[in-house]
Amino acid sequence: MPQFAGPTDPAADARWPDIKPRKGFFTDTSICIGCKACEVACKEWNHNPRDGDLELLESSYDNTGALGASTWRHVAFIEQGRERIEQARESGRTLVDLGMPSVGAPAPDAAAPPSAQSAIPDTPEFRWLISSDVCKHCTHAGCLDVCPTGALFRTEFGTVVVQADVCNGCGTCVAGCPFGVVERRTDGTAAPKAKRGERKGEQPDVPNLGVAQKCTLCYDRLIDDEAPACAKTCPTTSIKFGDREHMVALAKDRVAELHAQGRTEARLYGANELDGVGGTGSVFLLLDEPEVYGLPPDPRVSTADLPRMYKRAGIAAAGMAAAAILAFVGGRR
Amino acid sequence: MTTSEFDSVRPPDPPGRRRRDGRRRRRARMDGSTDGSREMAMVPEPEFTSYYGRPVVKPAPWGSDIAAYLFLGGVAGGSAVLGAGAQLSGRDTLRRNCRLSALTAVSLGAVALVRDLGRPERFLNMLRVIKLTSPMSVGSWILSAFSAGAGVAAVAEVDRMTGQRLPLGPLRRVLHAVEGPAGLEAAAFGPLLSVYTAVLLADTATPTWNDARDELPFVFVSSASLAASGLAMITTPPAETGPARKLAVAGVVGDVVATQVMHRRMDPVAAEPLHEGRPGTLLRVSEALVVAGGIGVVLGGRRRGVAAAAGVALLAASALTRFGVFEAGIRSAKDPRYTIEPQKRRLAARRAAGVTDDSITTSG
Numbered sequence: 001m002p003q004f005a006g007p008t009d010p011a012a013d014a015r016w017p018d019i020k021p022r023k024g025f026f027t028d029t030s031i032c033i034g035c036k037a038c039e040v041a042c043k044e045w046n047h048n049p050r051d052g053d054l055e056l057l058e059s060s061y062d063n064t065g066a067l068g069a070s071t072w073r074h075v076a077f078i079e080q081g082r083e084r085i086e087q088a089r090e091s092g093r094t095l096v097d098l099g100m101p102s103v104g105a106p107a108p109d110a111a112a113p114p115s116a117q118s119a120i121p122d123t124p125e126f127r128w129l130i131s132s133d134v135c136k137h138c139t140h141a142g143c144l145d146v147c148p149t150g151a152l153f154r155t156e157f158g159t160v161v162v163q164a165d166v167c168n169g170c171g172t173c174v175a176g177c178p179f180g181v182v183e184r185r186t187d188g189t190a191a192p193k194a195k196r197g198e199r200k201g202e203q204p205d206v207p208n209l210g211v212a213q214k215c216t217l218c219y220d221r222l223i224d225d226e227a228p229a230c231a232k233t234c235p236t237t238s239i240k241f242g243d244r245e246h247m248v249a250l251a252k253d254r255v256a257e258l259h260a261q262g263r264t265e266a267r268l269y270g271a272n273e274l275d276g277v278g279g280t281g282s283v284f285l286l287l288d289e290p291e292v293y294g295l296p297p298d299p300r301v302s303t304a305d306l307p308r309m310y311k312r313a314g315i316a317a318a319g320m321a322a323a324a325i326l327a328f329v330g331g332r333r
Numbered sequence: 334m335t336t337s338e339f340d341s342v343r344p345p346d347p348p349g350r351r352r353r354d355g356r357r358r359r360r361a362r363m364d365g366s367t368d369g370s371r372e373m374a375m376v377p378e379p380e381f382t383s384y385y386g387r388p389v390v391k392p393a394p395w396g397s398d399i400a401a402y403l404f405l406g407g408v409a410g411g412s413a414v415l416g417a418g419a420q421l422s423g424r425d426t427l428r429r430n431c432r433l434s435a436l437t438a439v440s441l442g443a444v445a446l447v448r449d450l451g452r453p454e455r456f457l458n459m460l461r462v463i464k465l466t467s468p469m470s471v472g473s474w475i476l477s478a479f480s481a482g483a484g485v486a487a488v489a490e491v492d493r494m495t496g497q498r499l500p501l502g503p504l505r506r507v508l509h510a511v512e513g514p515a516g517l518e519a520a521a522f523g524p525l526l527s528v529y530t531a532v533l534l535a536d537t538a539t540p541t542w543n544d545a546r547d548e549l550p551f552v553f554v555s556s557a558s559l560a561a562s563g564l565a566m567i568t569t570p571p572a573e574t575g576p577a578r579k580l581a582v583a584g585v586v587g588d589v590v591a592t593q594v595m596h597r598r599m600d601p602v603a604a605e606p607l608h609e610g611r612p613g614t615l616l617r618v619s620e621a622l623v624v625a626g627g628i629g630v631v632l633g634g635r636r637r638g639v640a641a642a643a644g645v646a647l648l649a650a651s652a653l654t655r656f657g658v659f660e661a662g663i664r665s666a667k668d669p670r671y672t673i674e675p676q677k678r679r680l681a682a683r684r685a686a687g688v689t690d691d692s693i694t695t696s697g
Contacts, residue, residue, distance in 0.1 A: 004466070057385075059384075059385040062385075065387070066387055066388075076384060078384070092696065095694065095695070095696040096696040096697075098684060098689045098696075142537075142538060145466040145467065146466065146467045146468065146469060146536060146537070147464070147467055147469075147470075148459050148462075148464060148467045148469035148470035148472075148473055149455075149458040149459060149461050149462065149470075150461055150462040150464065151458070166458060166461070167451075167452070167455075167458075168450050168451065168452045168453075168455035168456060168458045168459065169450050169451015169452045169455075170449075170450055170451070170459070170469060171393050171394040171395055171449075171450075171451065172393070172467070172469045172533070172537075174391050174392075174393055174394055175390075175391070175392065175393035175537035175538060175539050175542075175666070176536070176537050176538060177390065177391065177538060178390060178538040179389070179390070179538075180388060180389055180390040180391040180538075181391075182391075183391055183394075184394045184451045185451075209451075210450075210451030210452045211451055211452060212451075252697050255696070255697045256697055259696075259697070267694050267695065267696055268694070268695045268696075268697065269693060269694055270693055271695055272690075272691070272692065272693060272695045274690050274691045275691055275692060275693040276691070276693065277693070280693075286694070289382065289694075290693070290694055291382050291383055291384070291389070291669070291673045291677070292382055292383075292384065293384060294383065294384030294385075294387055294389060294669075295389070296389050296390070296672055296673065296676055296693075297673060297676045297677050297680055297693075297694070298676035298677065298679060298680040298692070298693065299538070299676070299693060302535070302536045302537055302538055302543055303466055303536060305535075305536075305546060306466060306468075306532075306536055308546075308547075309468075309532045309535050309536060309546050309550075310532065312546070312547055312550050312551075313528045313529065313531060313532050313550040315550075316524075316528050316531070316550035316551045316553070316554045317524035317525055317527070317528045317550075317554060318524070319551070319554060319587070320411075320414070320523075320524040320527060320528070320554040320555075320557065320558055321414065321524050323558060323580055323583040323584075323587075324414045324415065324418055324558070324576075324580055325418075326579070326583075327418070327575075327576040327577070327579035327580040327583065328418040328421070328422050328576045330579065
């Protein structure tokens with residue numbers, strides 16, 4: 001029986017006859033160097049067109065902006081000073097004190113006391129947070145739930161993919177995603193291009209215009225037992241790919257390792273299957289609060305409340321019908 | 334060159350670049366001046382943090398077509414309900430006018446819906462599947478079922494009005510045999526057509542719509558009732574619109590009450606777009622028109638001129654309500670504050686209540 005919230009195996013929920021192990025990413029932002037090779041590899045493999053104008057966004061080295069219809073990997077850059085580093089470390093410590101759940105075996109070196117040499121690699125005055133963001137491939141995917149055409153579907157790997165030839169571009173999934181990942185693709189020609197250097201010469205045709213687009217976790221590569229383009233190209237293994245279970249275990253080991261070094265700011269994002277989206281297929285190790293990276297601090301799939309919404313709507317509709325009946329039978333004026 | 338005690342620690346920023354530690358960034362660009370002094374922000378940063386002020390969730394890529402559909406769907410649904418009542422109580426003019434209104438409104442609404450699609454030529458894909466988790470899918474089926482009944486009933490009226498001149502042939506007998514049941518079928522789907530759009534908006538990650546999920550259905554059916562009644566009071570002489578006036582008053586009361594309850598119960602930050610800016614103005618004007626229309630109906634509903642004026646006020650009020658709610662949601666999605674602050678608050682509230690196992694952020 002498919003469910004709207006809570007821990008579950010999404011591929012089994014989708015009634016796949018031959019379920020493959022659920023695949024996912026573990027993005028370890030503590031070793032990302034911001035080379036953006038993932039962005040490039042993703043664009044190349046998936047034939048994603050240019051996304052808007054080429055402009056400097058005045059946001060550190062991030063001139064990509066955000067995830068979108070033609071940007072399925074987005075590297076975020078955040079520059080922080082001493083005060084923010086301290087705050088992040090403190091908020092991470094609070095998280096540990098809260099006794100946030102840690103499912104699975106603890107890392108072997110988790111209990112090791114921080115040694116004198118476990119110098120924190122960042123300078124204390126300044127740090128650069130760099131994180132490659134991607135579709136979360138939620139256990140309970142808002143986009144998938146609200147799609148009216150069946151264009152979005154759950155794969156046998158537990159991921160969420162848009163069928164571009166089925167989607168009619170209604171846009172409901174765009175509003176349904178709690179992470180702002182999926183977007184309807186436009187050719188970006190709405191605004192006149194007058195500035196120098198823009199839209200010079202021929203641009204290649206934009207494929208899949210007007211339909212929803214997002215990361216497929218390289219479904220085509222998965223079928224051939226290949227790693228997604230971004231994970232394959234990542235030079236520092238910041239982006240790891242594999243069975244989700246393994247990814248979560250890796251993530252837990254890594255966060256324990258960082259905590260042992262005194263880096264209490266390290267935390268996991270999406271590894272908890274009791275959260276509002278049932279855990280994400282793409283797990284992240286973050287070094288500050290999620291909203292610093294542009295991630296929602298407490299996402300909740302809206303469909304979890306859908307039964308209640310339908311009930312309220314049913315009551316309202318019945319009320320309208322009752323009011324109309326009373327208006328007609330309640331004595332003639 | 335100004336001096337301050339912080340100048341010594343300030344890194345030599347190139348002009349136009351500023352380091353704000355990933356906090357909310359003001360859009361102001363500092364072009365021209367190169368001394369850098371104007372960049373000093375002496376006002377403390379707001380507590381709330383975001384990624385360069387960029388939105389967390391994406392707004393639905395919907396234009397005013399969809400807002401118009403919210404209104405037209407309500408008018409159509411309410412008109413079919415009134416039409417069925419008139420049909421059963423023998424009010425022939427009201428029945429005819431309501432049936433025609435229902436078909437006109439639902440047709441315009443459907444055109445607006447299709448126009449807003451990214452690939453309008455694929456609109457029939459909406460009927461590929463029946464998917465209960467998708468209010469858009471459920472709504473497409475409601476709209477189709479409603480349109481079938483409303484269409485048959487309205488065509489029968491047109492046939493009667495033209496003195497049976499429609500080229501129907503032997504189908505005329507069938508048409509007039511099924512027009513009664515068709516009118517009732519449309520009326521059965523009328524309230525659903527009026528209400529499903531509330532679920533469609535609420536079942537999203539758009540902060541203001543989602544947070545209004547408990548009351549929005551009541552706001553929408555009330556708005557639909559008063560709009561359809563208002564339209565009936567414009568098209569039909571007062572002798573037959575007694576029930577429409579009563580439904581209008583019920584709609585006015587429901588609209589005012591549901592809107593007030595909604596504003597009070599919502600998270601204050603998530604509710605903010607309903608009070609501020611253009612959507613706030615639209616909703617305030619709407620409420621004034623609702624009340625004015627209601628008073629007009631109660632005091633002068635039996636006079637044709639007053640009834641028609643009140644009807645116009647109610648129709649306008651309903652349209653403004655839908656546009657206001659629609660635009661407030663789009664606004665709330667574009668500013669990260671409306672996503673982050675309520676989420677942080679509810680997370681903190683759960684932690685304070687001792688629930689620490691359901692956070693997406695974990696320490697290991």
